[in-house]
Amino acid sequence: MQDPLVHSAAAASGRSEAPRVPQVEDKTAELREALAIVEAQKRQLEIELEDARLLHGISSMMADEDSVDALYQKLVDAATLVMRSDFGSMQRYDRARGELELIAHHGLNEDAVRFWQWVYPGRATTCGKALETGKRVIVRDFENCDYIVGSDDLEAFRKAGVRAAQSTPLLTRNGNLVGMITTHWTHCHEPKERDLRLFDIIARQAADLIERNTTMQALQLQTQSLLEADRYKDEFLATLAHELRNPLAPIRTGLTLLKIGKPGQEARILPMMERQLGHMVRLIDDLLDVSRISRGVVALKPGRVSLGAIIDSAVETSRPLINAASHKFTVTVPGNEVWLEVDETRIAQVISNLLNNAAKYTPHGGQIALVAEVADDAISVRVIDNGIGIPASMLPRIFDLFTQVDKGSERSQTGLGVGLALARHLAEMHGGRIDVASDGDDAGSVFTLRLPASVLAVPEAPAGGEPARGQVAADPLRILIVDDNVDAAESLALLLNNLGHTTGIVLESPKAVATALEFRPDVMFLDIGMPYLNGFDLARDIRSNEALGGVYLAALSGWGTDEDRARSRAAGIDCHMTKPALADDVEKMLSGAGRQSPSRSAGMAPDQIVR
Template sequence: MPATLIERFKRQELSVFNSAMETLVAARTAELRKELALVVAQKQELELALQRKNQGQSQLETALSDAQLLHEISAMLIDENSIGELYQKLVEAATVIMRSEFGSMQRYDPTKGALQLIAQHGLDEEAVAYWQWVKPGRATTCGKALEVGERVIVSDFEACEFISGSEDLIAFRKAGVRAAQSTPLLTRNGRLVGMITTHWTSKQLPSARDLRLLDIIARQAADLIERNISAEALRNQAERLLEADRYKDEFLATLAHELRNPLAPIKNGLTLLRIGKPEQAPRVVDMMERQLGHMVRLVDDLLDVSRISSGKVNLKHERVMLKAVIDIAVEASHPLIQANEHNFKLAIPEADVWLYADATRIAQIVSNLLHNAAKYTPVGGHIELAAEVAGGDVLIHVVDTGIGIPAAMLPQIFKLFAQVDGSAERSRGGLGVGLALSKQLAEMHRGRIDVVSGGDKLGSTFTLVLPIAQAPGAAVMSAAAAAHTPSDERSLRILIVDDNVDAAETLGALMEEVGHSICVVVDSTKALAGALNFVPDVVILDLGMPYLDGFAVARQLRSEPGLGGVYIAALSGWGTDDDRRRTREAGIDHHMVKPVKLVEIVDMLSLVSAGNAAIASPR
């Protein structure tokens, strides 16, 4: 075969071989590329898995770190007994979690509507004093959070709209504070009890993780403050109960003492009247009447305090002259002042000063102040009552040279049953209700009572301040004068119904002495029959009787046609507005409180006698 042909054949075979080899290489390369792609994909999966593992491990490490931190904080709180130290440690824990340079905790005071700083970390004394109290809306994160009721974060004070240009910003710069966050401390029922704040010296925006951990601290802080508030409330309640129990014991002992004081001379007076000479009677009777008046005053004061406390006192305002009111008070206090040989001085304005007030109650206030001065001023001391007009008020000063009031006792002097000194109080008499009652009555007249004292043995000055009123016109004066014009009187037929035989017979004897015809019934079941036989003009009826009380007897009397117009006056130991309402509902015309004064009965009978019974309807 020729050489050329052989070479051509070889070239053909080589070309076929090369082509086959290229095809084989291409196929193999494709296979390798697939395998390589698979390897790359597996590598990427492994790298992603490794990355996820690392992230998970990092998260676990972070969670473990957070858990350890919280555990350390919890252990730290458990080991601490002082509430102040607990607050301090919570603030320090918050600064650790938030990686901040400063921190603070505040307690919300609902009475002031403001936050009070109770713990802090890193702040200097000037900053602590400056932010001791923060009100809603102040140019701080805590003030803003208090206003909006949620967490407030400011990453840069210099760029904050509600802080810019404020005095607080100047203080922040001085303290080195650039950013802060404030988180409200809420109880589990959503009540705000405080605020926890962290501060940074540079721009800062806390992470979600940091805030999540801070919320755990905030929950512990809120629970701690709430427990402390509850504990304080319980302690205060316990202290109030102990104080009330002490007051109760002192009051009962004083009441027993005060009631025995007048009972002893009254008993002695009765003995003297029984065995003594007739010429002793006027002196003994005056003494007994004075001691009885003292007992009545004690009971009236107690009832008045109870009525005022329950809101059952209704003042009877009218235009009255200051001089008339003071005259009544001085007259009531004169026996005690005279008995202690006090030098008494009275100075009131010459010009008429008018009050729009309950004259009886104002006289009671002034009389209480005079009695108080007389009790605590030694024999021969000085007491002065001076009144002056200042602007639209009248100032009534009661000045004494008595034992004085210690400075520590001044804030307590108007509290119910308060006593400057227990032994001194009992030696001078009184229940410790007079000043408390006077203060309440003064405030009901839109006035007040002030007190100053130099201290032990330096006397006291009580000042009653009351608003003055314009003088009434001539028409009012004429009407008032006409209302007090005496009228003719006539003898009345009076039926007295009272199961207390002594009370009924002595009252009957008094009525006979002033010229009236009397019939006494001491059995309530026979009251109606007695009235039908006697046909009285007036029935004086005790309310608290066995079998038939006074209300039932009154209804019986009103049901009889022949007795329908009889005037019925009730006698009762109860004198509240509700008691008087009950007497009106029973058809009773007049309500008198025991022990009733003779003048009150005489006045009532005078009105009936003159045909003016309507004027004497229930008061």
Template sequence: MTAAVLARADIAAEACADMPALVEAVAGGAGALLIAEEVLVSPALPLLAGTLAAQAPWSDLPVLVLARQGADSPRIGQVMEELPNVTVIERPVRVAALVSALRSALRARRRQYELRALLEGLQQADERKDQFLATLAHELRNPLAPINTALALLSRNGTTPAETARYHELMRRQVDHMVRLVDDLMEVSRITRGKVDLQRLPVLLDAVINDAIELSRPQVRAAGHTLAIDLPGETLFVLGDAVRLTQVFSNLLNNAAKYTPPGGMLHIAARRDGSQVVIDVIDSGVGLEPHMREAIFDMFVQVGGSSKAAQGGLGIGLTLVRSLVELHGGRVEARSDGPNRGATFTVRLPLAPAATPSVDATPAPDWQAASIGRSILVVDDNRDATDSLTELLRALGATAFAAYDGEHALRIAAEQRLDIAVLDIGMPGMDGCELARRLRALPAQAPLTLIALTGWGQEADKQRIAEAGFDHHLLKPPDPGALMALLKG
């Protein structure tokens, strides 16, 4: 009768003949229990108490007990002592009161399930974080090992100029690799938080794909893959940022090359589909399990069991791809027939009206040919960073001064006429922002160009640095050409 009454109130109820049947039903999931007082005697009460005691930490199953009038009986006292989350309702009870009490219990139970989902998500995120930190440590140790070896070789006596040049080139390559890892981390943080501005212009699709192919070609060749290219015969434009779109397709090609055993087949194809353009990147690699087709785009996720095939990486490339594609109003999806049967990544982007794409023909500055005839103060608590940059500036004709803290820098500024100050931000004691304000307050140093050269690159950091009076903000390690262009004025 109660189940029928609840059904009319749109509350699904299952009637159980005895306590073992109820315990079995609870194992399949329940929103609340409604039990008559008369049932809660031995051995039913201990059985239910044991079942509720075995709940997961997130679970607190509501138990509503229909008690006889005068609900202060010893039995009810025992029930409230042995069972958690008990609500006692005296009989006779109005239907509206019973329905209201059950709806409240079910709402509370739904919140518990939401909490479970949140906890599971946090647990997965924590596991991914641990995996990411281990991967990051591995990826950073890899380039550090040859750098350390090269430094040991350079410290030997009798190193020839050719050997020295070779070791310098080795260290430069490894440092570039580490910079790319850090840049990728910063990039995915900015993009996923919507902190990236796209330069939206009509972009020729063929040009974007060809640029991506050129970026990925060394990795494709190194693995001995065959790359097939199938571009449309018509001229197609998309409205977007050419650099970011090139990044999308080079990431997909790099991903295909990494997860395909040597000598595999890669294929990139594009076609019009109504008002959209569809680009497929296909490989003959390790493939995907069905449950990975969506998860593969999540942060720090990599294909399980294929770390050797992947040859490194932080597991953020596809996260960047999805975020950038969605910023362009498109979508990306992955398909696979299963493990070792290859994968296809499909990008859909809206077409733009045909237009003449813009081309940036500005040549990159040749920093090695730069000549800087200016007075420059370099301030950083990292002595190696300060000394090496100071030596480079002196080699390029600058009058350069090195300081390792804010007080030292102010003493130099009191004695020397400066054109430029390159300041680290995260220094102990007086940080770079405070030093910048105090340098600005020196009448003898006006006008003075202030350049922040720091590892702090979040939006809040940029705002704080700008408010301190800096003219420019560069991230460590800086692009030499960009730095030299600022120093030459």
């Protein structure tokens, strides 16, 4: 019989051993699960370490590179490596064209590079689609892509061996598009998330590099532009000083000779001084015209005029320069009179500038021809010379401001280099243009002014001639001159006295109203830029005085813009003339200025100067 104690112990032992098996299995499962997590984390850490080493290697590869183009290439190589692709490309976004320009590639052949040098939005490529949508585009198989199938791009992809691609826009940190980076595969492929994550890091570097390089290039261009502008300024000031001294020298010499007073010299000296003064006036007028046109303050004054009259005016202006160089000059115009609706003065100025240019750049005794024609209802005026010609490198710049052919050489000519620039602007304001042709050095040149058919006008008989100038006035006037420049005031008074008028001078504008009440003038010449009281304010004071209400006011000033003329009208000034005014212009103005003032029998003595 079994011992009950032993049986009890065995039973107890059996009960305690039975649950121990599942507990071990559970524990084992937990350990295996923990081990799997550790293994997965280990693999993830190894992948991240591998990625970190890869990125570190890429950064090290680019760290010592100074060339921007080489950096672009290394970034494309790195993108190809990260994406495990067969080809890669990087493009820069050209904002002006709205297209992508290829700047670096990996593995593409020359035909592919030429074919995809520029890509427009919506083109049958992943980069064209990404440019259109602004988002990353992935195509795993070109043969099954709706917008690529049937396109010329698909044929090019087949020739290049490309079957799949992804394109990622390169955006700045402000969200502006600066380029595109693309990777290509020879087989159907869709990139993994890990590859795209690393690729985006490279794309970030590429975007930063393009933005930085674009900014640097813009700064370099701006610096170069400023340096060039500074050089142009120095050259212009030196040229201006030279050109102004040229006429000033004979004028000063002429004044010295007049002071000596040797009989019989005036006949030679005075015309010479007049020519040189006219040259100075033309220089200054050209500069002012260029400035006004660049600021958009020049307004054309079109009118009906014959083409022949315009050419006659231009030739008359340029004839002294042509004759001085003994050029053989011919003019050919249409047999029938041609009428235009243009600004006569400005078009004559254009043709004159072309003639002056030909005269200056044609050696002594050369040949110049002016040929005017009407064809297909358009007008062309050609100025042909056998002068020094224009090098091919200069043709694109010949109309730039302050540009001269052979500047600084022994063939350099006088002038500021504004005549052709001014002529081009004036022609364009009429809807026309100026073309230039030359076969190079010593081959002469041809400048052609072309005006559109829209300027043609219905023929009309020319107006009657104007009365002769320079004679003693039939109806003398009392004229008061208000100008703080003594020489300007006295010379104008001398001219008016010689024409038979009675004059008075006021050198301090605050005294002008009191003097006018005493002098009782018919006409008052007012300088504008005077101290204490400018011409506009003085005109208002005169107009507010009932006793001077009928006085004709004429501004005579160095300020002559359209804005200045408008301010004159607003101040009550009847006529605005710019210095130096021609005698004919002064006479013409005075002939139309009615005698509106009260009796002139009393008042201050004529020719008295009030300081």
